[in-house]
Structures are given as structure tokens and as C-alpha cells.
Amino acid sequence: MNLEYYKNFVEIVDSGNFSAASRKLMIAQPALSNQVKTLETLYNTKLLIRNARSVDLTDEGKILYNRSKSILTLLDTTQKEIASCVQGQKGTLWLGMSPALPDAYITNLLLAFNKQYPEITYELFEVNAAQLVELLNNGIIEVGIIRASGSDYPTLSSALTLSEQMVAVYPRENPWLAPDLEKIPISMLKDVPLSISKGFRKILTNAFVKEGLTPSFFCVSTTRVATLMWMEAGVAVAVVPSSLRYDYGKEGYCCCPVGDSPLSIDRSFAYLKGRKLSAMAETFLDFSRNMFSEINGLEQSDI
Structure with missing residues (x-):
């Protein structure tokens, strides 16, 4: 089995025609045509239908194309793994x-x-x-x-x-929460403007609904940078994973678990x-x- 024939067969299909594949592979079109004929002889069936400016796969050609891609991917992965070991x-x-x-x-x-x-x-x-x-x-x-x-x-x-607890991060001086809390029940966050990452919306909304409340989301962002920006400006309370204790568990800020049984996220x-x-x-x-x-x-x- 000549693996180059299968590799080139895949390239012909992916390129859309022999001419484009020939330029990319830097192999003459007649040589590519002969390779396809060799494969068709080997499998005793027609694999490609040539049109004016494109090629189409026959049903048999689709099978060979998919199997060839799998084999080539497996070989590439094998080479990379061996190289990594070496x-x-x-x-x-x-x-x-x-x-x-x-x-x-x-x-x-x-x-x-x-x-x-x-x-x-x-x-x-x-x-x-x-x-x-x-x-x-x-x-x-x-x-x-x-x-x-x-x-x-x-x-x-x-x-x-x-598994990380969710914590509220806020400046010690703020109009909503005391600085000496050990935990913050959901009810205490009623009407408090919250700044969160988009991935936390569902878990927080469910926690509020369970208490018969509606959260006041001031900002729902795709990045944590924006979430923390509003908190640092004193505009909102940020709800974030507990890993941020290391960054904000310091003078000037408070980090406090959210929920009677602290909410967590995996x-x-x-x-x-x-x-x-x-x-x-x-x-x-x-x-x-x-x-x-x-x-x-x-x-x-x-x-």
C-alpha cells in the first residue's frame, strides 16, 4: 500500500479538482491521474467522477476518502507521539x-x-x-x-x-454589605447590583428563584476583567469563584461565601x-x- 497515493487522493477531493491539488502537492496532473487509476484498479471500482472544473466522489470513493483520512490522522498522531517519546x-x-x-x-x-x-x-x-x-x-x-x-x-x-465556592467580592466601604460578614445569604443580595461572568448567570438565577427572589444583574460579561472592573469602581458587587480570594482577600476588599450553604461551581x-x-x-x-x-x-x- 503506497500511503502517498491515499494522501494525494484525499488532497484531490479536498482541493476540489486535480489542477488545484497538483499545484498544492507540486505533482503533475497526469501523475495524480495515474495514482487514482491505480487505486481504482486495486479496488476494482470507480472512485471519482471528473466534471469540467471539479471532481465528485462515487459512493465507493466516499468510503475510501473517509477511511483514508482516518488512517492518515492515526499515522500523524503516531508520529507525534513517537517524536514526543524520543x-x-x-x-x-x-x-x-x-x-x-x-x-x-x-x-x-x-x-x-x-x-x-x-x-x-x-x-x-x-x-x-x-x-x-x-x-x-x-x-x-x-x-x-x-x-x-x-x-x-x-x-x-x-x-x-x-469544586470552588462562589464568593462575593466588594470594597469594604460600600452601601450594600457589611465588611465583617462570615457568609452572605441570597436574601441579603436582594436589590444589590451584581457583576458576574456569563457562565455564572444560571447558577445564581436558580439560587435566587429558589428563595422567591430575582437577582439584580448590573453587568453580565464574557470576561472576568470586566466583572472585577465594576466592583473595583464601587458600582457593583462581584460574584466570582473562591480562587480570587488570593487577589482580593486583602485590605480594602471583602471576600465572603455566597449562600447559606455556600454555592459552588465545578x-x-x-x-x-x-x-x-x-x-x-x-x-x-x-x-x-x-x-x-x-x-x-x-x-x-x-x-
Whole structure:
């Protein structure tokens, strides 16, 4: 089996015609035509229908095209994994996360991982949850740090899950909340302008509805930077994960758990079910498990 024939067959289909494939592959059109004829002879069937400016797959050609792509992807993955083993802990980690910085947990994780594995580089995607799932499903990234539930994303599995309390962050001097609270019941947030990230809207709304109340969302943003901006300006109270205690648990600000039984939100280190992860992705997940092993709420499960 000449793998180049299958690779070129896929390129002809993806390019739309022999001429475009010939230019991209830098192989003469007659040579490509002969390769296709060889494959058609091998499988004893017609694989392509030539039109004036394009090619169409026959039913048999569709089978060969799909199988060829799978084989080529498997070979490419195999080559990358072998290269990773040969080179040791070198290469690129393809990682996605929600746009959640500043975030002490993630910042400390990435800096510690870099210190341990200084020769690993990063392709880092900061996008929303739906886009992270798309990147995982399409094989663009290997690991996504995502807030999700199993009913939303059944194609994903979780290597580990961190459970974080939700806290209200606010200036000590403000017109709504006292600075010496140990916890903030939902009822105490009635009519308080809240600044939150979009991913927290549902859990907070449900908590308010359970108390027969309606939340006063001043700003629902896609980034944590905007969420905190309004809080720092004294315009609203920010509701954020407890990891921000490290940044705002200081003089001038208060960080207090929200809810009688503090609300919490899970963050999963997710990957595509059934996908064989690269050595670097496995190394990153193992490192993350070890680093967070003492944090309450660490679990292994499907998202």
C-alpha cells in the first residue's frame, strides 16, 4: 500500500479538482491521474467522477476518502507521539480555557508546570465553553479547562474536577454589605447590583428563584476583567469563584461565601472521549492531579 497515493487522493477531493491539488502537492496532473487509476484498479471500482472544473466522489470513493483520512490522522498522531517519546518532555501543549484570568489556581498551575517542564511550549485558546467544546471535538486542543455538565457535553470526559465556592467580592466601604460578614445569604443580595461572568448567570438565577427572589444583574460579561472592573469602581458587587480570594482577600476588599450553604461551581479538565492523548497532555493532567490533590472536591468522572 503506497500511503502517498491515499494522501494525494484525499488532497484531490479536498482541493476540489486535480489542477488545484497538483499545484498544492507540486505533482503533475497526469501523475495524480495515474495514482487514482491505480487505486481504482486495486479496488476494482470507480472512485471519482471528473466534471469540467471539479471532481465528485462515487459512493465507493466516499468510503475510501473517509477511511483514508482516518488512517492518515492515526499515522500523524503516531508520529507525534513517537517524536514526543524520543525528545523527552518537549513540544507543544494544546490547551483551552475560559477567559477567566486573573485566576490564582490556573496561574499557579501553569507557572509551576512551566518550572517543572521548561521546554514545553503552549498553544493557548481563551474562548467560551461552547467554543472550547468545538475545539476539543475537532481535535484542535487536547485539554480544555471548562465549566460544564454531562447533559450539555456528552462527548467529553473529565480527568479531574475542581469544586470552588462562589464568593462575593466588594470594597469594604460600600452601601450594600457589611465588611465583617462570615457568609452572605441570597436574601441579603436582594436589590444589590451584581457583576458576574456569563457562565455564572444560571447558577445564581436558580439560587435566587429558589428563595422567591430575582437577582439584580448590573453587568453580565464574557470576561472576568470586566466583572472585577465594576466592583473595583464601587458600582457593583462581584460574584466570582473562591480562587480570587488570593487577589482580593486583602485590605480594602471583602471576600465572603455566597449562600447559606455556600454555592459552588465545578471546573473540569476535559478531553474528548475515546481520544488517545499525547504524552504532553497526559503529563499536564498528571501534574494537575498531583497539584490539586489536596483541594476539596477533586474527583474523577465524566463531565
